[in-house]
Amino acid sequence: MKTSHVTSTAITPESIAEVGTVAPEAVALYALGLGDDALILAQRLGEWIANAPELEEDVALGNIGLDQLGHARSLLTYASSAWGKTEDDLAYFRGESDFRNRLLFERPNGDFAHTIARQLIASTYFDSLYRELSTSTDSTLAAIAAKARKEVDYHLDHSVQWLKRLAGGTEFSHKRMQRGIDTMWAWVDELYSADPLGDSLEGIAVDPRTLRADFDALVPRLIIDAGLQVPTTPQARGGGRLGQHSESLGPLLAEMQVLARAHPGASW
Amino acid sequence: MTADDLDGQHLDGQRHFDELLANEQRVEPTDWMPEGYRKTLIRQISQHAHSEIIGMQPEGNWISRAPSLKRKAILMAKVQDEAGHGLYLYSAAQTLGIDRDTMFEQLITGKARYSSIFNYTSPTWADMGSIGWLVDGAAICNQVPLCRASYGPYARAMVRICKEESFHQRQGFEILLELMRGTEQQRAMAQESVNRWFAPALMMFGPPDDDSPNSKQSMAWNIKRFSNDDLRQRFVDMLVPQAEILGITLPDPEIRWNEERGHYDFGDLDWTEFHEVLAGRGQANSIRVERRRQAHEEGAWVREAARAYADAHATETERVAS
Numbered sequence: 071m072k073t074s075h076v077t078s079t080a081i082t083p084e085s086i087a088e089v090g091t092v093a094p095e096a097v098a099l100y101a102l103g104l105g106d107d108a109l110i111l112a113q114r115l116g117e118w119i120a121n122a123p124e125l126e127e128d129v130a131l132g133n134i135g136l137d138q139l140g141h142a143r144s145l146l147t148y149a150s151s152a153w154g155k156t157e158d159d160l161a162y163f164r165g166e167s168d169f170r171n172r173l174l175f176e177r178p179n180g181d182f183a184h185t186i187a188r189q190l191i192a193s194t195y196f197d198s199l200y201r202e203l204s205t206s207t208d209s210t211l212a213a214i215a216a217k218a219r220k221e222v223d224y225h226l227d228h229s230v231q232w233l234k235r236l237a238g239g240t241e242f243s244h245k246r247m248q249r250g251i252d253t254m255w256a257w258v259d260e261l262y263s264a265d266p267l268g269d270s271l272e273g274i275a276v277d278p279r280t281l282r283a284d285f286d287a288l289v290p291r292l293i294i295d296a297g298l299q300v301p302t303t304p305q306a307r308g309g310g311r312l313g314q315h316s317e318s319l320g321p322l323l324a325e326m327q328v329l330a331r332a333h334p335g336a337s338w
Numbered sequence: 339m340t341a342d343d344l345d346g347q348h349l350d351g352q353r354h355f356d357e358l359l360a361n362e363q364r365v366e367p368t369d370w371m372p373e374g375y376r377k378t379l380i381r382q383i384s385q386h387a388h389s390e391i392i393g394m395q396p397e398g399n400w401i402s403r404a405p406s407l408k409r410k411a412i413l414m415a416k417v418q419d420e421a422g423h424g425l426y427l428y429s430a431a432q433t434l435g436i437d438r439d440t441m442f443e444q445l446i447t448g449k450a451r452y453s454s455i456f457n458y459t460s461p462t463w464a465d466m467g468s469i470g471w472l473v474d475g476a477a478i479c480n481q482v483p484l485c486r487a488s489y490g491p492y493a494r495a496m497v498r499i500c501k502e503e504s505f506h507q508r509q510g511f512e513i514l515l516e517l518m519r520g521t522e523q524q525r526a527m528a529q530e531s532v533n534r535w536f537a538p539a540l541m542m543f544g545p546p547d548d549d550s551p552n553s554k555q556s557m558a559w560n561i562k563r564f565s566n567d568d569l570r571q572r573f574v575d576m577l578v579p580q581a582e583i584l585g586i587t588l589p590d591p592e593i594r595w596n597e598e599r600g601h602y603d604f605g606d607l608d609w610t611e612f613h614e615v616l617a618g619r620g621q622a623n624s625i626r627v628e629r630r631r632q633a634h635e636e637g638a639w640v641r642e643a644a645r646a647y648a649d650a651h652a653t654e655t656e657r658v659a660s
Contacts, residue, residue, distance in 0.1 A: 083408075113402065116414055120398040120629070123637020125391070125421050132418040136411060143407050158406045182640045238650065239643025246639070329405040329463055336520050338405040338463075338513075 081213045083143035083157060091151065091210055098152030099170075100267055100275045101211065102160065103311050104199075105145030106171035109161060110319070111192060112138035113326055114179055123182055130228055134189065137221040144214045162330035166320050167313040173306065174257035176319045183243070183250035186232040191254055193226035194289055195261055198281040207273045230292060237296035248298050255301035258285070260308030359560050364490035367433040375559050378552070379489050380434050382561065384441045387427035388452035390420045391445070392626045396460040397469060405463060412509055413466060419502045426498065430491040446631040454612070455542050457620030464517055464524075464531035470510015471580070472532070472539035478503050479573045480543065488560035511580065518585050532581075533589045540604075541612045543570040549609075574602050 093101060115135030122128040146157040174192060179185045200222055203215035236247035262282040265275060290300045309315075330336075351370025358365050365371055394417050401417065404410035428438045444450035455473055460466070481503065484496040517528035544550055544566040556562035564572075574593070581588050592605035614620070 109407075116401045116410075119401060119414065119417050119421075120394040121633045121636075123633070123640035125425055127637075127640075128394070128421040129418055129425070132414055132421070136414045136418065139407065139411050139414065143411065146407070161407055162405070182637065235644050235647040236640070239645075239647045240639070242639055243643030243646075325402050329403050333405070333521065333523065336405075336524055338409050338516055338520075 081144060081217050083140075083147040086144055086147045086210060086214075087151075087156075091148070093148050093152045093208075093210070095152050096267060096270050097208055097211070097274060098149040100265065100271055101145045101149040103170040103172075103265065105142050105149055105160070106169050107142075107175050108138045108145060109142035110169070110171045110322065111175040112136070112142055113322055114175070114177075114188075115185075117179055118185065127182075131185070134225045134228065137218075137225065140221075141214065141218045144217075148210050148214070158330065162327045163334075166315055166323055169315065169319060169323070170311050170313065171315075171319075172257070172261050172310040173308060173316055174254065174261050176310075176316060176322060177254060177257065178318055180250065180253065181246060182232075183236050183246040184253060185250075186229055186236065187247070187250035187254040189225065190229035190233055190251075190289065190292070191258060191261065191285075193222055193229050194285050195278075195281065196222040197226050198284040199276055199278070202276040202281065206275070211274065233292060234296050237298050244297070247296075251293060251298060252301045252303050255303040256306040257308075259305040260310065263308055266311050359488055362486075362560070363488075364493065365488050366490045374555070375561075376434050378556060378559070378561065379492065380431055380436050382556075383427055383431040383434070383492055384436070384444070385451050385453070387424045387431060387441065388445045388450055389456065390424035390427065392452045392456045392630065393473075394420045395626055395629055396456060396458070396622075397466060399460050400463060400466050403463070404466075409466075409513070416470075416506055416509065419506070423495075423499050423502070426495040430489075430495045433491045442634070446627060446634055448618075448627050451616075452626075453542060454615045454620060455538055456626060457615050457623045458535070458538055459621045462527050462531055464514065464527040465535070467510050467513030467517060467528060468531040468535040468539075470506050470508075471514055472510075472535045472577075473542070474503050474507040474510060475576065476539045476542040476573055478507060479569050479576070483563035483569075484561075486560075486563060511584070514584055514586065528584075529586055532586050536589050537607055537611075538615075540570055540573065541607055541609075543567075543573070545609060545612070571601050574604050578602050 112135045115131050115138060118131040119128055119135070122131055142161075143157050146160045150156050150160050174188060177184075177188055179188075197219070200215040200219035204212050204219055206212040206215065233247065233251075236243040236250075238244070262278045262285065264277060264279055265271075267275065269277075293300050330338075348370075352372070355365065355369065355371055355375075357363075358369065365375075397413060397417050397420075401410065401413050404413050428441060431441060432438060441450065445452070455476075460469065478500060481496055481500050485493055485500055487493045487496065514528050514532070517524040544553075547553065547565045547567045550566050553562060553565060557565070577588065578593060578595075590605045592603060594603055596603045615623070618624070
């Protein structure tokens, strides 16, 4: 019997694979959705590196992307254990409709204000999610969440600072920030909608609907304090967790997977 | 104050500066220094910073397509380190009295130089291995002696940079090792990439000693510690045994051990190509600078917003305080 546990401070994709806890099917599907959220967002943030408005933001957005990628790797490694696969099998050899990310994360970067708006919504969500998930009865998920939460705290701060700067900077940046938040707002409802796995994972998974109050208490106030209008954008139809994606995911995956797929079975 | 006093101060300063160099001590920003020394350092440190920033591009090119998530994470961290190196180096140059905006302007208007190696392109994943193994390897040979450069802020920045660079070199070696242990296609990809990067990496040490006009003065100022050719030799001596471990062939039929010299001999390099790339006629000279300029211009409104916000905030703080 395995007695080793993954502890939150030391948890890495490698340590998860090494400990070898096999995720039950439903837990694996849950971890897959969360892993895809983080992976697709990481892929988007990576697009900013060497393109950011200043060097400090090349570093900051790269860092946030790298943290997201770390969360993705841990979650996908854990998910893959259920099917005898690896994180890379899941990241590189699934098609578009097998990806389970919620739709906010696949939104293109747009301009810097769009990226900040997406990150503000995402980080608020992750902050609540990982706080709750860190008490999951599944010890691997709890450990991944406890580590992630410390990192997400900084990501949220970064977005809030930029929200204030752009909203309160120049007339032009104010308009762009408003447009960024108006655009990304369309995917808030989906982000906080029920997981298709339903109530089957009570005590293990977090029901996103229970996190919505955190968002409603924080984000509209931040927007108003920054001098912007709370968006009234109609909410987009969801479906990310069911594999129903926008037109943006396909090109993202085509690029991400191209080399791995050209060399099936190769190791890197 | 009379002209004689100024001359006196100048002489005292020069004497102090000479003593620092003679005693292998560090020159600090507040010390008097000859104008030529200051200019040489500004040029060298800012070029080094620009090289880090431009060097993000050939590797950034593969972040989105890295073939495993682990490699993607390593590559993202590496490119981020390069931005960090650029930031320390710009700060070191700022201690010599030039501001970052000016240096950046020189970069994006094509006035400043950066290492020509980044005007080569990275069409294959194996290039991530070659850049780490060969380009970062050459950079380390060049940079380790700079940790003892006479100018304090530069030498201290180099200590940290060298630690990270040696990590990067090992990662590059690992990428190639993994490819060489892989499929036939992967091995071919690695060999083809090393064939392209080998000579340009050797040229990173600069022209041969008898054709390197600035080297002598830099050595007298304890900025440069070893000649271009000595460093190049050291690099080749390091590469040959590593290439054997990799099972990769270095694309130079003249490489052989010379018992008498205690070094590996190697063939002449095509310095015409070096001068061509230096003159702006490399594969990617215009692409690299244009990309930076575009990012800078597209981000101008963000920087303006941040400045306006900071100014408004400072005014508010002052009003509250008064």
